[in-house]
Amino acid sequence: MTAGILDGKALAVSLQTALKREIDDIRQQSGAIPVFANIVVGHDAGAASYAKSQQRTAEALGIDFRFLHLAATATQQELTEQIALLNNDRSVHGIMLHKPLPEHIDFQAAVNAISVHKDLEGMNVTNLGEMFLGNFHTVPCTPAAVMALLASSGIDPAGKDAVIVGRSEIVGKPLIHLLLQKNCTVSVCHSATSKAGRLAEHISRADILVAALGRPGLIRGEWVQPGAVVIDVGINSVAGKITGDVEFASAAERAAFITPVPGGVGPVTAVCLMKNGVELFKRQIGLGV
């Protein structure tokens, strides 16, 4: 068997086209456009280039994507004050914190200060609690991208065994709740599973495998169940090349569908952030639910 490729670039383009149409329609009807603020504390060359690319994506969609720069010496209190100003600014619909933040800044405390109505990344503690309760108001972008790619495979997830490798707050844990909502039986593996020598046996029974541990080639192709859907969230730099958590070539021989790295989850994630923001925008201007 040779797997069908879940092409993240193509999916991103189609999602972007639909999103642009939606934004255009709203602008024509109401004159309103979405405005997002990205708060950058200090300077990081790699991050700056990523932020520029986000801005280009946003502007191509008709979104006003602004940066608010704070000095690397800004305190948590100063950051919280800036967030409060943006929370109260009715002309701004979405707020995010650019990473990395300086070490003296507590990311979670800062994101908790963002109004749940403007939390672009869906990482506010109240939003996470809502997700726990099954209310998916704003889904963190990477898990949202995983679910979009899974949907694009056409496979019905209900009753299937989904195995998530990785338990981060930003990928693995939201996916537990998203996959449970789709009626998957969900298993979560992590470093302690690997240490116990049990990773292969869990992976070999996965109908849907999501790899999100960030260890290049950790998951061997021979472990993959024939016919599985494999979604690789890993983005690892190895000898100057970007590679995933799954051994791609051997896994693709067994899987029914697989995402490439790069060109899989990454491009879809960027669009999911914008989709989140447009939903927040619509609610704030009185459209949508």
Place this chain on the structure above:
Amino acid sequence: MTAGILDGKALAVSLQTALKREIDDIRQQSGAIPVFANIVVGHDAGAASYAKSQQRTAEALGIDFRFLHLAATATQQELTEQIALLNNDRSVHGIMLHKPLPEHIDFQAAVNAISVHKDLEGMNVTNLGEMFLGNFHTVPCTPAAVMALLASSGIDPAGKDAVIVGRSEIVGKPLIHLLLQKNCTVSVCHSATSKAGRLAEHISRADILVAALGRPGLIRGEWVQPGAVVIDVGINSVAGKITGDVEFASAAERAAFITPVPGGVGPVTAVCLMKNGVELFKRQIGLGV
């Protein structure tokens, strides 16, 4: 093999003894005693008897356990106003909502109105979000009781396969996060697992099995892995007898440890509620973390 019994009554007594000593010490040193308010809306005979038993447990510990009765016709708004008064009342340290509530009351909206500092049951959306983030400030009582019983078995959960049957907000979902924190590989089964005919295979690989679906005898003893720890959260009434989700006799022949029903999770849950409240009390009077 005949399983060791995880005796919930005995564990409850030992937890209660330690808790009473703690409350006594605080009272002797500071004169302060914990005060909890249980809001009852309308009247339900079964619930009233349970509430009375809770009150007896509390008073035996030296806790002032009060009822606030609202009429069955009380609106959501009136309930929220009463909660706000209790939130602002410095003499009250813990607040809970008695169930069942009349159908016109939204439980989650009401519990979200309880200050996170006074949320006895740990079901406030912010508290659930904190749990998602790995911060276990107030753990809902039934999952807390499961973890206490598991600890009493002496088994180290790290690297073990834990299988939870049931995905409710109040039991199954908190347990995912609690067992992940203990470094278990965690799987969640539910009605769709059963419908897909895969429940037996998941149960048979569980080192730690938590049954919380509320279907009497759903889990057959022959499915249990020899040497497993079996914790049965089910409380089902069958022909006037209380029975769990697991076939006890046949499961006990295979398991290393098992909880009886009744006399397992139930008695420990009642103490865990009081323990939660005492932690809230300590923080409010400036003791503890």
